[in-house]
Amino acid sequence: MRYYGKHSMAGFLKIMLDILLVVGLGMFIFICKNTFSSGDFNISIPRKIFIGSLFFIGSMCLMSILLNLRKIVSSLIIVSPFIKQNVLSLRNISIECFIIALCYLLNFLLNTNYGKFKLVFIDVKGIHTDLAFFIFFFAGCFILILSKVFQQAVDVKEENDLTI
């Protein structure tokens, strides 16, 4: 199986990311319309605004992550991954992961059921975790390191390209 270039896993991944972007946007609009504008969500206005802001910021960051991933995958399709744009994309993805982790943390702090925090729990609906904050935080750290590694690769490639 080919992993990059035309008609490869990278091409398939790009199609999946396009579908995810469209579906994600649709879900965001659907949730906003059905949850925040309906009368069933009985909480105070300030808390509604706070939760809505967290949801909006988190969703926009997720969309941005998908867009940046799409840019990276596009460079894989043309078999030119070591470019400055990919370094910036990876750095942006790491920042967005940290923002999402912060949103999860603020959401946890707002919801004062600290005693009910569980790392992993299983119930009739399946396996669940409250570890989302840690997942995004560590993902952000790793992707930030990856962006620095990519920067080195770009520097080495440039040096090689300018060696006659």
Next chain:
Amino acid sequence: MGIIVNLDVMMAKRKISLSELAQRVGITNANLSILKNNKAKAIRFSTLESICRELNCQPGDILEYVPDEK
């Protein structure tokens, strides 16, 4: 300043064009242009040997060291 490439001077002395020299040396016009315009980061010995052979000169005729101004 660092290392200066005086390829254009030697090319003018030997009356050879960029494209002809690139063809004889076996590199692209673009790469030779990068070398001529001091944009190259490094040069392989094999390339330097080919250029000196085609221009009938020494490496010192093409490469010059100029100390950096501080």
